[in-house]
Amino acid sequence: SGGWRMRAALGGVLFAAADLLLLDEPTNYLDLEGAAWLEEYLRDYPHTVLVVSHDREMLNRSVTHILALDERRLEVFAGGYDAYLKKRAERLSLATSMKAKQDAQREHLQSFIDRFRAKASKARQAQSRIKQLEKMQDIALPLESRTTPFHFEDASPLASPLVVFDECELGYAPGHPVLSKVSLRLDHDDRIVVIGPNGQGKTTLVKSIAAKLPLLAGKRVASGKAVMGYFSQDQLDELREGESVFEHVRTLEPDWAPPKVRALAARMGFGFEKIDTKVQDLSGGEKVRLLLGLMAHAKPHVLILDEPTSHLDIDSREALIHAINEFEGAVLLITHDIYLAEACADRLWLVYHGRVRPYDGDLEDYRKLVLSADRSLARSVKTDAPNSNVKKPATSAYTLKQRIAAAEAEMEQAQATIARVDTALADPNLYTRDPARAASLSRERADAAAALASAEVVWLEVSEALSG
Structure with missing residues (x-):
């Protein structure tokens, strides 16, 4: 996944213990757990760190100074972002x-x-x-930056529940569920953040709720009139390269006259200077804005947002928070952005070890739980086995780095296998045309998933040992 690729890339940089550490948007593609760990790691890093980030929580928890670039001038401010x-x-x-x-x-x-x-x-x-x-010298006031707001128009209200799952199995291959015994209910006024480590099935869950992934077993009951609005950062690759913003927006209302299409695009944040831009020339934040605008045009009753802020700047994140809070329908979020989650949600669902459960604490409780678990794991790696009177020789940094590299290679190989198998299993005719091959691929995916999980554990344990 993107999260594990980012972790692997960060691991190679962080544990080199460089005198000057340069990081550009390091929390993009990390999950909440990874972002919390990185915040603490950078806060205690013994050397100089220069980080470009739009993650407000990290800028408050991990840095001692803000270097602000404004009107082509750099200025240093002591303290965090707030x-x-x-x-x-x-x-x-x-x-x-x-x-x-x-x-x-x-x-x-x-x-x-x-x-x-x-x-x-x-x-x-x-x-x-x-x-x-x-x-008399003129006193110039700083220019106020203006961010185009997001809009999620309210649909006609529907009675709750909007979606009910009863003892469902969710996943990609029959007989190999990612999540089991899933029973849940989504009401029209719910504001829920889905939490859990990378690879546990958060995206599988929200795709199933959005009916973009068929159930392996169980019963899904949804209001026939409920419109699901689904956004994922993976959709950025689905924009049609070579086509402009205007051409994408026009597909929503092909019978509209061009001026009306341009007015709709302007409402999404694309004025005359941007509307004819090809999508491959848009920034990551502009692509997110376009996808959210295309999704919102259907007037969904449920917003399902999987990491919507990864490419947005801080002002755009504030605008998104305002739009979500103004929206009167249900909201389901996967995000590593604690600031966004705390501002928009009042309930947590924990996805872990193949199950989905309500989490009774708040996000700060969960963050402390994650960090305390990481510290406990690090202590268990560093501590000798009980009742041992023989002091173990210290493992060299070189050996630990070799083990990290080996674990990263195993993770990459397992991820490549999973991606290849998932592509093959996505063929709906495979199960009737060649059921034996489908079963073989399912077993191969399960083996690769187990290998990935094992390599991830080794990577985390050895990384903690090296950092200590």
Whole structure:
């Protein structure tokens, strides 16, 4: 998965213990657990770290200074991101006040000049005021950045429940469920975040709720009128390369006149300067905005958002939070962005060890649980076996790095196998045309998944040992 590829890439960089660590959006594609671990790791990193990030929680928990780039100028602020926002607001307030005083003084001087310039008795004083006015330096107010809002129009209300699962098995191959005994209910006013480590089945769950993945067993009952709005960061690759924003938006309403299509695109955030841009030339954030706009046009009753903020800047994330909170339907989120989750959701579903269960704590409780589990695992790796009187020789850093590299290679091989097998199993005719091959592929996928899980455990344990 993208999350494990990011973890593997980060692992190679972090544990080299570089004197200067440069990270560009390191939490993209990480799950909440990985982001929480990275926040703590960077906070305690003994050397210099320079990170480009739109992850507000990480910028509050892990950094000591903010280097802000504004109007082609760099400026350093002490503290985290919230402290930076406060100082910036104070500076803007002070500049606004000084600007108002300067404008009042300028108006007073100009009034004196206009009144007495022509009078001989006041000419010298008027000239003095003119020089004073000319020497006055304008106080420039910082430009306020404007972010186009997101819009999720409310659909006609429906009675709850919108979706019910009863003892369902979810997955991709018969006989090999990713999740079992899934019983849940989604109501029209639910705001739920799905949590759990990478590879446990969070995306499998939300795809099944959105009816994009058929059930392996069990019963799914959904309101016949309920419209599901589904977004996943993987959909960025589904945009049609070579086509413009206008062409994508026009597919929603092919009978509309071009001006009306352009107005709809503008509402999504694509004005005249962007509407004819080919999708391959859009930024990651612009692609997310386009996909969300295309999805929202159907007026869904349920928003199912799988990592919607990975490519959005901080202001766009704030705009998305506002739009979600204004939306009156149900919301189901998978996100590593704790700030987004806390702002938009009031319930948690934990996906772990093949089950889906309500989680009674809040996100901060879960974050502490994840970090305490990581520390316990690290201690278990570093501690000698009980009742052993023989002190074990320390494993060299070189050997640990070799084990990490081997685990990463095993993870990549297992992920490649899973991707290949999933592509083959996606053929709906395979099970009737060649059931023996389907069964063989299912067994191969299960073996690869087990190998991946084993390699992940080794990678985490050895990485913790190396960092200690």
